[in-house]
Amino acid sequence: MSHALITVLRIVLEFLDDLETTVQMIFDWYRGKYMELPAYCVIVAAVAVIFSVWPLSCIPFIGMFINLVVIYICLKLIAPEIRKYRKWREC
Numbered sequence: 001m002s003h004a005l006i007t008v009l010r011i012v013l014e015f016l017d018d019l020e021t022t023v024q025m026i027f028d029w030y031r032g033k034y035m036e037l038p039a040y041c042v043i044v045a046a047v048a049v050i051f052s053v054w055p056l057s058c059i060p061f062i063g064m065f066i067n068l069v070v071i072y073i074c075l076k077l078i079a080p081e082i083r084k085y086r087k088w089r090e091c
Contacts, residue, residue, distance in 0.1 A: 018075045018082055025085040034088060041078045048074040 026045055028034035052067045
């Protein structure tokens with residue numbers, strides 16, 4: 001495999017792992033198990049969800065690409081909180 005392909009696969013796997021962790025973090029916050037979550041994380045996650053169902057998402061390729069970019073940016077904005085949650089979950 002080429003180095004570029006390995007790099008792309010690593011980024012995709014990190015993206016999926018961060019997305020799964022974020023969903024778990026929001027559910028744990030909602031259920032009252034994880035109360036250390038700042039309000040901005042919930043807002044950023046809500047923005048990503050709302051944007052994903054925006055009518056622009058109906059455009060086949062462009063809408064999906066834009067959704068992925070918005071979700072990726074949102075995950076990067078809350079990356080420090082994702083790391084904190086992973087540490088909390090390990091304890």
